[in-house]
Structures are given as structure tokens and as C-alpha cells.
Amino acid sequence: MRPLIGISCCVKAFGTFGTPNHAASNSYVHVVLGPVGGLPVLLPAAGPEVVEDLLPRLDGLILTGSRSNVWPGHYEGPDHAPGTPEDQQRDSTTLPLIRAAVQAGLPLLAICRGMQELNVALGGSLDQRIQDLEGRMDHSTPSEQPLPAVRVGKAHAVRLAGNGRLAAMLGGAATLPVNSLHNQGVQRLAPRLNAEAWAPDGTVEAVTCPDGCGYLLGVQWHPEYDWERDRMSRRIFEVFGDACRAWAARRVDPAAPVPLAAE
């Protein structure tokens, strides 16, 4: 049986009346059915009360990217500039879900906004507009390029920690070219997380959890857009899928080994 992979949703207004819908990009459904080898299930942004019932049914969790940003009150940051998209209903679901998933050791893959909310959920904070900070790059979506090129093209390389789990997972790679579609980034790293990749301006691009977590990887870029042509992106999802299958096997045999972080 395929492992059941939860995919976090945003709340977005759709249709003639702009009614709120719970939504996640098809890229995540596609990649779960593809290299992850799981059964995707969309998790509504229905608030903390769904967490306790949902979590034990999942074999893995993908925290998706989104244009919206984590509400700064969650990390005691300053208010966002007017017009900055937020999704507090998503925050109210994902933050407790992350804490519970980490506590349980559930395999977790966090992408872009997902990595930012992972950091906040575990006690870290965010820079809100990296491009405004002295000496930093503009990591945001380049408006002059057509959308497909932005998604599958590479914006910059990241340097991987030499002895890190991500580098080991990617066959000992020292650097990795990545796409880039974000304004925010890790400011204070959550105490339980390890930085494992950095952009040329020092922005944290990947995190793992060294101790006391199950399989956990956060990436600030978007491997879900180019796994069909980029073998490193594909590998990230295959390894996550292996961890989810190992987790699912424990339902049948509780003595089966616990999948560990990005190995």
C-alpha cells in the first residue's frame, strides 16, 4: 500500500464570489504520485483542532510553498509592509501540525514557505524582505521572465555543508543550482534545526534536524517544479518517499527501523 502523504493547503479566494477555498498546487500532487510514490491527501487549513486526528493517519507531510507569508506575530517580528499577503488560517493549522509531526518523528519535507513556517514553528524568526537588507541578494520571483522559465530555470547556486545529510543524500555534491521565488528567509534559526545549505549572500537555503527528529528536510527553493528534468530535485523526493514507506512499515511491524533525517 502506498504511504499517505499530507499536503498543506492555503486558503485562497476563487470564483465569481471570491469564496475561500482550501488549495494546494498540482505540482505537489503530481510529485507525490510520481517520485515520492505516495498517495496525496490535501490537508485543509482548518485550524489546530484537526491536527490531533489527522497526524496519526499520515505517513509523511509536505509543507508547501505559497505566495503568502507567516504572520509576524508568530515570531515577534514587526508588522508586514501593507499589501504583503498573509494566510493566518494556514498558520493556525501548519504551526501546530509541524510541532506535532516533529514530536512524533513523522517524515517531513518543507518547501519555501513551508521551510519558513517550520523554522517559526520551532522557535526561529524570519527576515521579511531579504532584498532590502545590506549585502543581500534579491531572491524574489523575477518578473521579466516567463513563469515556466522562472520555475525550471536556476537563479543561483547554493553551497552545501560538507559533512551534511543533504550533501550525502545528493551524492556528495558541494554546490547545487536552484530556482528562487521568495522574499523572506531564515533570520534566527530554530534551536533544533541545522543549516545545511547557503546562497552566496548567506541566506539559509536548507535545514535538517540533527537530533531527536525523524526524517526532516526543509529547502528554500522549489524542487517540485523541475524534478522531471533535474535528477537532484528528483532525488529529494525519492529519498523522502523512502522515509515515508519506512514510516508506513512501522504500522505493520512496530520494530521496523525509524527513518532518520535526510540520509
Ligand SMILES: N[C@@H](CCC(=O)NCCCC(=O)O)C(=O)O
Ligand atoms: N511568501 C514567502 C514564501 C515564498 C514561496 O513559498 N513562494 C512560492 C511561490 C509559488 C509560485 O509562485 O509558484 C516569501 O516570499 O518568502
